[in-house]
Amino acid sequence: MTKDQLIANIRRKQSFLCVGLDTDLRKIPQHLLEEDDPIFAFNRAIIDATAPFCIAYKPNLAFYECYGLKGWQAFEKTVRYIRDHYPDQFIIADAKRGDIGNTSAMYARSFFEELDIDAVTVAPYMGEDSVTPFLQYPGKWVILLALTSNKGSHDFQITADQQGERLFEKVLRKSQQWVSEEQMMYVVGATQGQLFEDIRKIVPHHFLLVPGVGAQGGSLEEVCRYGMTADCGLIVNSSRGIIFADSTEQFAEVAAAKAHELQQQMASLLTLDPRP
């Protein structure tokens, strides 16, 4: 998906919501456990219920891999279901990969050729040649970890070098030399507040993928105040706050209501006119 298509979807739906499919078998409604593929059954219901209110889905690979073969099958079915039924949705494989060149190339092939995924999250620690193999596919995106939402983000990411440049700033600055803003986004946690201002000084036009609204305590208003651009420039993810809001047979309706609520907040904060 191109940046223009993504912006058009945000404008039309008045939403920059990404629904995180962190599907944990221990948290899904009991009655689904009788299904052949409970993970996929849950995801399908969540997707059908929330699709009108979001522009992206982000399955987190960990939640699939931990069930081995069956988990991987559920992941593939989920991706194909979104692609077949909701072709406008931007699909993010939250995988946080990053390895030496030939290995990253294998991961890229897995996500972009075998499955028609739009974007993969990548960790920057190993540097340029661990990231660039993902950039060989036009219209496919790398979403690079910059400043994450967790407590441990402060262990290494905000360390300043001898010129005063912090590690996340160095990641933003250097990685811009590898590819244009048409194929690169950055992960910035909603919990990082005013650091969004510092980030926008370095990447004024890039899209940011923002986890951490909801269960992790980040504020949507604050993220928009400091991070929004003229083209929106934000994809805000919510996982647990939507998909596990209810654990009865009404879970999908409740998830839809939660997603709708967030979409309405987003519409009120969004400066992109729905009728351009």
Add this chain to the structure above:
Amino acid sequence: MTKDQLIANIRRKQSFLCVGLDTDLRKIPQHLLEEDDPIFAFNRAIIDATAPFCIAYKPNLAFYECYGLKGWQAFEKTVRYIRDHYPDQFIIADAKRGDIGNTSAMYARSFFEELDIDAVTVAPYMGEDSVTPFLQYPGKWVILLALTSNKGSHDFQITADQQGERLFEKVLRKSQQWVSEEQMMYVVGATQGQLFEDIRKIVPHHFLLVPGVGAQGGSLEEVCRYGMTADCGLIVNSSRGIIFADSTEQFAEVAAAKAHELQQQMASLLTLDPRP
């Protein structure tokens, strides 16, 4: 596996060789493509041929995930085959994972509960709470990326902070506070030469997992000169130089010869007496 058991294996076999199972369907002998599961057929032959000469196997997840379900199945079968037939081998899932706490916990469950793997490689960028979930399993190890073997390792890993401490040094120093050397190793690329000396100043006793000997150009002698401890303290990985040394029907014999050759070099460099 405990550190003592690992050292005992190294002593007994006079080897600190890890065989990297980076099994690429495009590189394996043609005749194996007729098998039901060519990846597993290749791995089994390589394992049976090389097991006398190595103390560890390291399947790189990327090479399995890129084949989706079938790849994942081959990975699981490979791990179970090693566990059943060569219980003394140390199994490393080269996954380079690292995510927020609840997600890392899912990965840990996948590798240490569902599969009886000994160690997982983890990326440090997200800090303490992305690593500690892997440390909840006694006898199981985290192998944290410190200074990798690739060119891009110099993009961020060697940046010094305002006290002159480089990022890889900060990773080594901070992570020692999270757990003892009984559950933590570090990835240090064989291509890093004399930087091993700086690393041993911070982690004098930890085991290091050293990729980059062979295809990537690192020198075994140099690694041992600067990195070896009284307990060896090294697991040196070779992948392509062993497993793809030959692509005919004799591939397993040639792999065995390459592994044997490396084992003999290792025996001559090792200071652990085989008869303690």
